Amino acid sequence: MQKSRTQIKSESAPEKIIKQIVKDIESGKLKPGDKLPNHQEMANYYGVGRSSIREAINVLIVMDLIVAMQGKGTFVKERTVKTEPVESGIYNIFKSASIYNLWEIREVLECYSVRKAAEVISEEQIVLLKEACERLAESYKKDHLYHLKEDNNFHMVIAQAAKNPELGEIIKEIHSIVNKKMSIILKTSSTGNIKKAINTSKNIVGFIISGDGSSAEREMREHLGIAKEAFIKSLLDEI
Numbered sequence: 001m002q003k004s005r006t007q008i009k010s011e012s013a014p015e016k017i018i019k020q021i022v023k024d025i026e027s028g029k030l031k032p033g034d035k036l037p038n039h040q041e042m043a044n045y046y047g048v049g050r051s052s053i054r055e056a057i058n059v060l061i062v063m064d065l066i067v068a069m070q071g072k073g074t075f076v077k078e079r080t081v082k083t084e085p086v087e088s089g090i091y092n093i094f095k096s097a098s099i100y101n102l103w104e105i106r107e108v109l110e111c112y113s114v115r116k117a118a119e120v121i122s123e124e125q126i127v128l129l130k131e132a133c134e135r136l137a138e139s140y141k142k143d144h145l146y147h148l149k150e151d152n153n154f155h156m157v158i159a160q161a162a163k164n165p166e167l168g169e170i171i172k173e174i175h176s177i178v179n180k181k182m183s184i185i186l187k188t189s190s191t192g193n194i195k196k197a198i199n200t201s202k203n204i205v206g207f208i209i210s211g212d213g214s215s216a217e218r219e220m221r222e223h224l225g226i227a228k229e230a231f232i233k234s235l236l237d238e239i
Contacts, residue, residue, distance in 0.1 A: 013052040017042075018059050025065055025076060032078040036066065058145045062179055094177055103228045106174050109167060110155060110224060111217045114204060116162035118213035125161040126209055132157040133205045137198050147194050148179065154201055161208070196226050 024030040036042065039053045046053070057074060060066045067077045094102065121129070132154045139150040152175045159168030200223035207216035 013046065013048040014055040014059065017046055017048070017052065017056040018063075021056070021060060022063075022065065030076050032076050034076045036074045036076070038073065062145050062148055064176065064179075094174055097177075099178060102174055102178055103224065106171065106178075107221060107224050109171055109174075110158070111220050113155075113159050113162045113164070113167060113171070114208060114216040114220045115213035116164065117158050118208045118211050118216050120163050121161040121208055125157075129157050129161055129205055129208065133201055136201055140194050140198060147197075151197065151201075152179070158204075158208070193226050193230055197223060200226070 021030065021036075030036075036057075037045070039050045039057070042053045043050045057066065057068070061068060065077055066074055068074045094105075097105070117125075117129075132150070136147070136150040136154045139147040152172070155171055155175065156168050159165070159171055162168075200219050203219040204216055204223060207213075207219060
């Protein structure tokens with residue numbers, strides 16, 4: 001890569017870098033399997049610090065667009081053929097929906113999920129749920145993006161505890177679509193929001209284990225509302 005003539009302003013560098021790389025992938029300029037330049041080369045190209053490059057790369061990994069291979073570098077992720085049938089029907093509805101509508105759909109599904117889990121969770125699943133919650137809490141100490149991944153896993157474990165794998169797959173698709181909206185990731189991953197999300201997740205686990213579905217549902221609404229309220233506030237602040 002040669003140095004770009006137009007440098008990106010540091011205050012919004014990661015988001016602009018993400019958008020440019022996503023655009024290059026969608027246009028075919030970057031193809032599956034292509035290796036990205038190293039962090040220093042990208043920093044020189046975009047005219048930003050290496051920390052901005054690292055943040056952008058981490059988001060792109062969470063978005064499932066690139067993959068980092070230790071000792072080899074970072075590559076554009078291969079897209080598997082099996083995703084093609086999913087592109088029709090209900091997936092297209094989710095893909096074209098607004099973020100706010102997706103949050104509402106997610107709330108309906110996940111509130112049902114915790115209620116059902118409180119009724120049917122097994123001893124083995126209780127162990128898995130506790131472990132998922134512990135990893136979620138620990139992820140805060142590492143990186144906001146790791147927290148996002150562990151939060152997704154936490155919700156999948158709850159769906160599994162509800163003994164409804166199909167419901168889990170639908171919730172997973174919604175998570176995937178929301179996570180690809182990089183502006184959401186950057187606007188709702190504040191330290192305060194993450195602490196609130198961890199606290200509510202612990203409450204959710206406690207209520208599921210005790211069989212209190214109503215309280216688990218209430219906490220889930222609170223848990224999901226944290227990111228939604230932060231996003232709405234960010235939009236209002238921009239008006």
